Amino acid sequence: MAKAYKPNTPFNVPFRLLIPEYRTVKGSTKKLPDKDAGLIWCSFKTFGGTEIKTDAGIVIEDTATVETWYRPDIKANCTLQSDEDASTRYEVLGTPENINMRNQFLKFKVRRIRGGA
Numbered sequence: 227m228a229k230a231y232k233p234n235t236p237f238n239v240p241f242r243l244l245i246p247e248y249r250t251v252k253g254s255t256k257k258l259p260d261k262d263a264g265l266i267w268c269s270f271k272t273f274g275g276t277e278i279k280t281d282a283g284i285v286i287e288d289t290a291t292v293e294t295w296y297r298p299d300i301k302a303n304c305t306l307q308s309d310e311d312a313s314t315r316y317e318v319l320g321t322p323e324n325i326n327m328r329n330q331f332l333k334f335k336v337r338r339i340r341g342g343a
Contacts, residue, residue, distance in 0.1 A: 231325050233293050235269040240309035241316075242266075245299060260305060268294035288338035290316065296329045306336060315339040 244260035276289040302321050308314035316336035325331045
């Protein structure tokens with residue numbers, strides 16, 4: 227029998243889960259403000275970010291790996307907002323992995339959203 231997965235680090239980092247909402251009005255889809263789906267506790271590891279080669283050289287992008295308890299509402303279009311600093315937000319990259327398909331733990335990558343005009 228396969229050994230059950232157990233996270234290496236505790237889920238001690240708080241984030242707010244923000245789920246995007248859309249409404250169709252007269253055939254046009256409008257984005258509404260994100261719905262606050264509550265607090266999630268997770269482990270958050272940056273490993274120094276990710277190097278990306280561009281025309282200007284090598285750029286370090288703020289990425290992290292997140293592990294948390296399974297929630298079916300965490301999807302690729304969601305955003306995580308730091309509970310300590312509301313200006314720090316991360317977008318979920320790709321589809322979160324339901325580890326061993328047991329509906330117990332999720333693992334996914336996030337990328338920091340930088341503000342802009």
